[in-house]
Amino acid sequence: SYVLTQPPSVSVAPGKAASISCGGSNIGSKSVHWYQQKPGQAPVLVIFYDSDRPAGIPERFSGSNSGNTATLTINRVEAGDEADYYCQVGDTSSDVVFGGGTKLTVL
């Protein structure tokens, strides 16, 4: 089965940029989606189709996908961005697969 690999944790100072990677074999050929999950809450979609933002998601959130790595970038990080972030691939023709999740800590 397809495997997505994320770093367990990423730390960043407020106002700086954070990058969270999601590795997978030829992931650049797939559509990657990203979720933010705060403690005690359901996940929220923050990036879909590699780089699109749902309504209400700040422009500080962006995504890219090429080769074997997809990346979620959060610019000008705020304290409220502290959360777990998950990448995901899969659609109606293949199983949904989640990465293991990355805990973003704002220093």
Add this chain to the structure above:
Amino acid sequence: EVRLVESGGGLIQPGGSLRLSCAASGFDVSINYMIWVRQAPGKGLEWVSVIYGDGGTKNADSVKGRFTISRDNSKNTLYLQMDSLRVEDTAVYYCARVAASGPLDYWGQGSVVTVSS
């Protein structure tokens, strides 16, 4: 407005059964790809069961033969029947809608299932 509201979780002994419900509003579950995702305490997200627009279903290997996903179109509600529950099934269970190309664009609030003697 799209909403998913879950119910039916609780404490159950190993070997027992439980049925989760996910009432949808703002869209039609009968023509959408719907999914149950669970999250064990302190762990990541794991897909459990899916139902496609044509009614076809699929389960993850970890629950195959024990869990059954279904929907009631007249009630616009998704279900997860969980039988032969194990301690390792303890988790928060989320229902979600899967858009055509894969993103889970709407999630329920989650339903806690605890399997313990």
